[in-house]
Amino acid sequence: MDVRKAERSRSMKEDHQKLENVDLSGLSLDSLPNSPLNLAIICTLDLSNNNLENIPESLTARLLNVVTLDVHSNQLKSLPNSIGCLSKLKILNVSGNLIESLPKSIENCRSLEELNANFNKLKRLPDTIGFELLNLKKLSVNSNKLTFLPSSISHLTSLRILDARLNCLGFLPEGMENLINLEILNVSQNFQYLDTLPYSIGLLYSLLELDISYNQITTLPESIGCLKNLKKLSVDGNPLVSPPMDIVKRGLVVVKEYLMEKMNHSPKGQVKKKRSWLGKLVRHKTFSGHMAASTENQEEIRDKFIMDHYQSIDGLTSPRHMGMFSPRRLFSPRSSCNR
Known part of the structure; x- marks a missing residue:
């Protein structure tokens, strides 16, 4: 034997x-020659x-x-x-x-x-591409004509880099919060098409680099303040109102502080909505904080989280990186293609 x-x-x-x-x-x-x-x-x-x-x-x-x-x-x-x-x-x-x-x-x-399909004329990706390619670590589809990414992208559980810049993306799919291994996400230069980011982006706790430059984004989700591993954030070329540009110019640490402060002092009408997200952020270890001690009632205490510390980062970078990652669905799936 x-x-x-x-x-x-x-x-x-x-x-x-x-x-x-x-x-x-x-x-x-x-053409390809005949070969023995x-x-x-x-x-x-x-x-x-x-x-x-x-x-x-x-x-x-x-x-x-x-x-x-x-x-x-x-x-x-x-x-x-x-x-x-x-x-x-x-x-x-x-x-x-x-x-x-x-x-x-x-x-x-x-x-x-690794799939590199940059510089083509792609108008869409196969709807179910994420259900089978579970070993995919890098997906590069920049410089195409994509108007959306299929919702199955959220099932690419090994994805580390997603580069979808220079397309016509109008929104990001539901379930991207499941991309727990995503380190680099680049959706820059979708110009007049991309105007919002999902609040769930704050659950991408492995995210190191986020490039959303040269889009039409006016407001950054407050949950970005919870991305404690984020080292580079590029927002140039957006008509940002929140945070204001004077905050942006002071660097990533200040931007995160601003967003966290805004989250902590959300209007009462938004408290219930934010509470569910804060719970998910804490549960998945994206949010690094503790509850503020006070004599207020327990419901209000639950919504007063304070950041323990911030990682020191050297400001903002100009747009250049790619990106993204993946895991299992954490929440009820909803169709991302019907908008």
Whole structure:
């Protein structure tokens, strides 16, 4: 038995060593040449910087062991449906093409960790993309024509970076508070379209960088003051009223203090609404505070949270980063596409 296991292990190592990295980039190819090479032994295939208008269905269907597929900077208008056969694919780069939609079959690429679809003509993402790609860590869809992100995005439980800048986003989907691993979120430069942020953004307790610059946002959600791990906040180019620009210019720490103070002194009409959010913020360890001691009645005490401390951060940055992350739904799902 031990001999058989050793032989099998040796055989697997030999097969792994046989996997090939094939580089056909920058050859001005209009079509792919016929090759005697067994496509099943290809681990990395680079077809970038050519003039390819399509990728044959038969080709992707036979790339059984491909881990990285790079077809950026071509003339592709679509991806083959057979891309769903790439069960081992981890990195897919289709940026710099003419793609208007991704095939639904891409959801079958369950090993996918990085998807780069920047600089295309995407008008929408597959509605159920987040239900299957649970290993996705980085989603880059900047410089497209997206008007919304599907609500299933909230199920991308490994997502760390979401870059959706330079689109036509009018709102962010319900359930984004579930992206508990999200570190970088960039929804900048949606210009006249994006004018609000969800209050639940304060539950993104892993968030390090938030870029919402060059939109039409007038008010930052008070819950942003609870993001104790946030190190960079870019808000340039927005018609901000709250917090006012003189507060913004004083840096992130002051902005968070302002938002926390505003949360603590919400008008009575907003108390009930805010109380439920404060409870969630505390429960999920996003809000770092304690209850103010006083002789007021218990209901009022519950709403008087005071920040214990603030992390020192060097001001604001200019827009440049990407971003975001994911976990399980914490609240009742509502449709984000019907607006």
